[in-house]
Amino acid sequence: MNDPVAPADTLRTALAGLLDGLPPRQAAAAVERLIASYRGATPTHAPILRDRADVVAYAAYRMPATFEAVHAALEAFADAAPAWAPDSHIDVGGGTGAATWAVTATWSGRRPVTVLDWAEPALALGREIAAAHPDLHDVRWQRSRIGAALSLESTDLITISYVLNELAENDRATLVDATASAAQAVVIVEPGTPDGYTRVIEARDRLITAGFHIAAPCPHSAACPITPGSDWCHFSTRVSRSSLHRQVKGGSLPYEDEKFAYVAATRFPTTPAPARIVRKPQIRKGQVILDLCETDPGLARTTVTKRHGDLYKAARDADWGDAWPPAEG
Structure with missing residues (x-):
C-alpha cells in the first residue's frame, strides 16, 4: 500500500491552485448553496454541479473530506485482503475523482480506471486535477447518468461514494445490483448520519444476497446487530481544513472530523477484523x-x-x- 500522505498533499496543492482567481465570496456562496442542495431530502433530477465555478468551489471544499473518508474505508478493506490489489477500477458518480485518488493512495501503480458522472463540468475538472498525479494520467472520464439505466463493465473494484443519497430508492437498489454483477469488490461510502447508515445497510444486505462477503467494517456477514432506529454505525476521519473551509464554516481550527458510514464487500475470501x-x-x-x-x-x-x-x-x-x-x- 502507498503512503497516503503524498497523494493527499498533492491533491490539496492542486485544489488550492484552482481557487486562484475565483473571488473568495463567490466560492463561499457557491459552497453554501451546494451544501444545501446535497443535504436536501429529495433526490435530484439534474446535475447539482452546474458550471466550473460550482465545481471548483465544491471540489476545494469537499474533495479532501471525501478522499479521507474513502481512503479510511479502503485501508480497512485492504487490511482484510492484504494479498489483493485491484487491476481495474470504476468510480460510479465519482465527480471530480476523490475516490480515484483514494484508490491510488491505497494501492500503488497505474490501472484502467473509469470515472462515471452526470456532470460534465465535474468530469472536466477531475481530469484537470488528475494531471497532478502520474498514476492518474490515463483515467477515462465518462459522462453517464447514474441510475437504473446505468451499464457497468466487468471490473475488479467499484467505488460508490456519497452518491446513494442523490438517487431514488428504486434506483439505489438497481445500481447496487448492477454493481454486484460487474465487480469482484465493492466499496460504498455515505455520510455518517442515521440516513447514510441506513442506505449503507440496505446496500450491504443486497450485496450479501448477491453472494458477496463483508470485508469491512463488520467482522461478519450476518445481519447488523444494531436495532433499527436505536443507533447507527459510523466512523470518523480527520481532515485538514483549507482557508475556504474556515471561511464557510467559521472557526480557526486547522482540521475537522468527517463522519462517514461504509461497507466493503467481495466475491473472494477475506479475513475480516476479529x-x-x-x-x-x-x-x-x-x-x-x-x-x-x-x-x-x-x-x-x-x-x-x-x-x-x-x-x-x-x-x-x-x-x-x-x-x-x-x-x-
Whole structure:
C-alpha cells in the first residue's frame, strides 16, 4: 500500500491552485448553496454541479473530506485482503475523482480506471486535477447518468461514494445490483448520519444476497446487530481544513472530523477484523473502554486495564474504526 500522505498533499496543492482567481465570496456562496442542495431530502433530477465555478468551489471544499473518508474505508478493506490489489477500477458518480485518488493512495501503480458522472463540468475538472498525479494520467472520464439505466463493465473494484443519497430508492437498489454483477469488490461510502447508515445497510444486505462477503467494517456477514432506529454505525476521519473551509464554516481550527458510514464487500475470501471499534475509545485513569462489534455477531463493551500490559498500551493508541485486537508485528 502507498503512503497516503503524498497523494493527499498533492491533491490539496492542486485544489488550492484552482481557487486562484475565483473571488473568495463567490466560492463561499457557491459552497453554501451546494451544501444545501446535497443535504436536501429529495433526490435530484439534474446535475447539482452546474458550471466550473460550482465545481471548483465544491471540489476545494469537499474533495479532501471525501478522499479521507474513502481512503479510511479502503485501508480497512485492504487490511482484510492484504494479498489483493485491484487491476481495474470504476468510480460510479465519482465527480471530480476523490475516490480515484483514494484508490491510488491505497494501492500503488497505474490501472484502467473509469470515472462515471452526470456532470460534465465535474468530469472536466477531475481530469484537470488528475494531471497532478502520474498514476492518474490515463483515467477515462465518462459522462453517464447514474441510475437504473446505468451499464457497468466487468471490473475488479467499484467505488460508490456519497452518491446513494442523490438517487431514488428504486434506483439505489438497481445500481447496487448492477454493481454486484460487474465487480469482484465493492466499496460504498455515505455520510455518517442515521440516513447514510441506513442506505449503507440496505446496500450491504443486497450485496450479501448477491453472494458477496463483508470485508469491512463488520467482522461478519450476518445481519447488523444494531436495532433499527436505536443507533447507527459510523466512523470518523480527520481532515485538514483549507482557508475556504474556515471561511464557510467559521472557526480557526486547522482540521475537522468527517463522519462517514461504509461497507466493503467481495466475491473472494477475506479475513475480516476479529472485532471493530465502533465508538471513540474512552480513555480513563488506568483503563480504556472500547465499544466493539464482534464476530459473534453482536455489540459488546470491554475494559482494558494496565493489568493487560501491552494490550493496554495498544488500547490507548487505538482509534475509532480500528480492528481489535491489533494485528501482531
